[in-house]
Amino acid sequence: MNSLFFHTLLLVYLAGCILHILFLSTGNQRVAKYGYWVTIGGFVLHSAFILLRWQHAGHLMAHWYDSTSFLAWAIILIYLCIAHLTHLRTIGVFVVPAAFIATLVAYTLQTQENTAIPAYLQNYWLIAHSAVIFLSYAAFVAAFGFGLMYLIEERKIREKQHTLIYNLLPALGRSDELGHKCILVGVILMTMGILIGALWTQYVKEVKWTWVDSKVIFTIATWLVYVLQLSIRQVFGWRGRKTAYSAIIGLAAVLFTYVGVNLFLPSIHAF
Amino acid sequence: MNQIITVGTSHHIAPLDFREKLSFSESQLTEALQLLTEQPDVREATILSTCNRVEIYAVIHSKDGGAVLSEFLSNYHRIEPQELKKFTYSHQDVDAVRHLFNVTASLDSMVVGEPQILGQIKEAYAQSLAAGATSDILNRLFAKAISVGKRVRTETNIAAGAVSISYAAVELAKKIFQSLEDKTVAIIGAGEMSELTARHLVKNNVSQVIVANRTYQRAVDIAKKFNGIPLAYDADLSFLVEADIVISSTDAPHYLIDRPALAEIMKQRKHRYMFLIDIAVPRDIDPEVSKVDNAFLYNIDDLEAVVAANLEDREQEAEIATQIVKEEVAKFQSRLQTFEVNPTIKALHQQFQGVASRELGTCLDKAQLTSKQQKMVEAMTQSIIKKLLHQPTKNLRQIALNPDLIEATDDSDGDHLQYVRTLQELFGLEETDTTE
Numbered sequence: 001m002n003s004l005f006f007h008t009l010l011l012v013y014l015a016g017c018i019l020h021i022l023f024l025s026t027g028n029q030r031v032a033k034y035g036y037w038v039t040i041g042g043f044v045l046h047s048a049f050i051l052l053r054w055q056h057a058g059h060l061m062a063h064w065y066d067s068t069s070f071l072a073w074a075i076i077l078i079y080l081c082i083a084h085l086t087h088l089r090t091i092g093v094f095v096v097p098a099a100f101i102a103t104l105v106a107y108t109l110q111t112q113e114n115t116a117i118p119a120y121l122q123n124y125w126l127i128a129h130s131a132v133i134f135l136s137y138a139a140f141v142a143a144f145g146f147g148l149m150y151l152i153e154e155r156k157i158r159e160k161q162h163t164l165i166y167n168l169l170p171a172l173g174r175s176d177e178l179g180h181k182c183i184l185v186g187v188i189l190m191t192m193g194i195l196i197g198a199l200w201t202q203y204v205k206e207v208k209w210t211w212v213d214s215k216v217i218f219t220i221a222t223w224l225v226y227v228l229q230l231s232i233r234q235v236f237g238w239r240g241r242k243t244a245y246s247a248i249i250g251l252a253a254v255l256f257t258y259v260g261v262n263l264f265l266p267s268i269h270a271f
Numbered sequence: 272m273n274q275i276i277t278v279g280t281s282h283h284i285a286p287l288d289f290r291e292k293l294s295f296s297e298s299q300l301t302e303a304l305q306l307l308t309e310q311p312d313v314r315e316a317t318i319l320s321t322c323n324r325v326e327i328y329a330v331i332h333s334k335d336g337g338a339v340l341s342e343f344l345s346n347y348h349r350i351e352p353q354e355l356k357k358f359t360y361s362h363q364d365v366d367a368v369r370h371l372f373n374v375t376a377s378l379d380s381m382v383v384g385e386p387q388i389l390g391q392i393k394e395a396y397a398q399s400l401a402a403g404a405t406s407d408i409l410n411r412l413f414a415k416a417i418s419v420g421k422r423v424r425t426e427t428n429i430a431a432g433a434v435s436i437s438y439a440a441v442e443l444a445k446k447i448f449q450s451l452e453d454k455t456v457a458i459i460g461a462g463e464m465s466e467l468t469a470r471h472l473v474k475n476n477v478s479q480v481i482v483a484n485r486t487y488q489r490a491v492d493i494a495k496k497f498n499g500i501p502l503a504y505d506a507d508l509s510f511l512v513e514a515d516i517v518i519s520s521t522d523a524p525h526y527l528i529d530r531p532a533l534a535e536i537m538k539q540r541k542h543r544y545m546f547l548i549d550i551a552v553p554r555d556i557d558p559e560v561s562k563v564d565n566a567f568l569y570n571i572d573d574l575e576a577v578v579a580a581n582l583e584d585r586e587q588e589a590e591i592a593t594q595i596v597k598e599e600v601a602k603f604q605s606r607l608q609t610f611e612v613n614p615t616i617k618a619l620h621q622q623f624q625g626v627a628s629r630e631l632g633t634c635l636d637k638a639q640l641t642s643k644q645q646k647m648v649e650a651m652t653q654s655i656i657k658k659l660l661h662q663p664t665k666n667l668r669q670i671a672l673n674p675d676l677i678e679a680t681d682d683s684d685g686d687h688l689q690y691v692r693t694l695q696e697l698f699g700l701e702e703t704d705t706t707e
Contacts, residue, residue, distance in 0.1 A: 027428050027431075028426060029425050029426075030425065030426065153446070157443070157446060157447065157567055158561065158567065160569070160573050160576065160577065162432065162577050162580060162581070164428065166446070167428070167431050167432070171445060171446050171447060171448060171449050172446065172447050172448075172544065173447065173448045173449035173450075173544060174449040177449060236541070236542075237540075237541025237542045237543065238542065239542055239543070239544075239565065240542070240544065240564065240565045241564060241565070242564070
């Protein structure tokens with residue numbers, strides 16, 4: 001059942017990616033619309049899948065691949081929110097593929113049963129803690145998308161190449177502003193996630209708070225990258241290219257915290 | 272037989288003074304439409320009158336509808352027939368449909384992709400609709416033409432990209448700033464192009480205009496036009512801290528703004544974006560300025576290149592649009608052909624239904640069936656009517672789509688309407704407006 005669901009989901013997200021990319025290369029608004037609806041279809045399917053897994057495995061985050069699948073779902077959720085609020089479909093070109101890749105990774109991880117999360121950790125603390133953290137990751141992915149859009153558009157303006165992509169991408173001020181908002185939302189969520197994690201260690205005996213856990217260290221470092229960027233923007237008016245670069249560096253930190261730590265460093269969070 | 276005819280003139284073949292003579296003012300339109308539809312053979316009419324074109328679209332029951340319209344124009348505007356003939360064109364049926372679709376798709380416009388024409392067509396159609404001058408055929412034709420115009424604009428990029436320098440500047444400004452609403456424009460020096468650009472920017476809700484000139488009085492004069500702030504310009508550039516868009520067109524022989532100066536200004540304005548437009552020759556702004564973060568510099572050549580590229584793009588998009596028009600014309604043509612036989616088909620079905628329900632009524636009264644049996648008899652009757660009429664209906668539509676299927680006989684012109692007439696005579700069907 002899992003495989004069938006995954007295969008369908010992968011196909012739907014792939015179709016979503018292709019339609020979004022096709023939109024950027026042809027400028028056909030109808031294609032953009034199709035891409036958007038296909039992505040919504042994928043989201044509905046994915047939500048059903050997550051709920052079924054939850055019921056079946058007895059937990060939302062029973063396995064490493066559950067968390068990756070949740071991340072993909074969160075990325076699509078954030079995309080749909082942005083598309084709904086701003087009517088901007090071009091951001092989909094950058095984030096729907098990210099969701100597709102995350103789903104693909106989840107699918108590959110599915111076969112490795114040894115990455116199951118220990119039963120003593122499986123409770124509502126874990127759900128709240130990880131769901132909020134993954135939502136913040138998804139917001140950072142969107143910020144990364146806006147950063148790329150900014151850099152491409154700026155390059156087109158500076159090189160005076162008014163191509164189709166130049167026409168389709170939003171104004172520099174808009175990409176910058178939306179990217180900034182995504183980072184703001186991401187930082188707020190991440191702060192909440194960290195606090196929930198810290199409280200968890202206070203109330204539950206089995207889990208001990210420790211500063212030396214590598215995941216904690218890298219999460220704090222990632223958090224600092226974003227908070228620093230926000231502060232400099234506030235004080236010195238950093239914007240534009242610098243915001244875009246920091247969104248990219250920030251996402252690299254997120255990726256290392258999420259994947260790198262799991263693979264290379266010992267941690268209580270190693271799944 | 273009814274023909275769709277268009278007779279008209281446009282900037283392609285006629286000079287302005289002729290187009291003026293042929294044009295219909297707002298107040299003349301209703302009267303002209305009435306006069307036109309009062310003519311014996313004219314069934315439907317719409318008049319389109321803009322500064323670039325004057326066209327009449329009509330459905331005429333005559334062999335030579337073009338002559339009817341030309342005569343009307345000649346009489347109405349008191350123009351010599353020879354002159355009229357020289358500067359007008361006339362299209363019939365499919366060609367008329369194609370012409371209208373080309374017009375709504377803006378393929379026939381002076382600047383391909385211009386947005387006004389679709390609105391003008393909608394307006395013209397709405398007026399003739401209100402005047403009661405249109406009916407079945409023109410209603411369908413114009414509804415389709417408007418949807419073709421929309422389709423071309425959504426499926427191609429025919430309307431994308433500015434095609435004049437001042438619009439190109441406005442468009443660029445919109446690509447840099449999210450909105451122009453709270454932005455300030457500074458004009459340094461004076462000149463037609465910079466004033467025109469500033470005017471477009473003001474139209475796009477720029478909130479403030481600063482006019483800097485070497486002579487204060489000149490600055491005051493220009494500032495008046497935009498409700499702006501005049502400044503006597505000297506070496507001091509500090510007013511640029513407030514400026515989001517800078518248009519420079521002085522006749523200074525050297526650069527007014529160089530990289531270090533701008534870097535300092537950018538720092539003071541907290542690196543908010545600045546768009547600099549250098550229209551001056553020789554240039555006012557050092558090209559090095561474009562290396563400053565968040566500052567974007569375009570000179571006159573850059574803007575001209577943008578316009579040229581946009582025009583070229585539109586030409587390419589026009590080819591795609593032409594394909595769309597071709598497709599839609601073919602679709603409309605087949606609809607138009609079956610349209611002529613539809614009323615007869617409908618009348619035939621109605622007649623059969625009428626007979627069946629009368630007979631069924633008397634039969635059911637006598638037979639006293641259970642409600643289940645009654646339903647079965649009713650369903651069977653429907654099914655018989657359907658099956659009896661299926662083949663003739665299908666054949667009639669087929670012939671309407673391909674009139675070549677029938678061989679012309681000596682006493683007829685070999686058109687599909689001969690079948691329509693035969694059916695009407697054989698079954699005693701009532702004549703309707705749209706067929707014979």
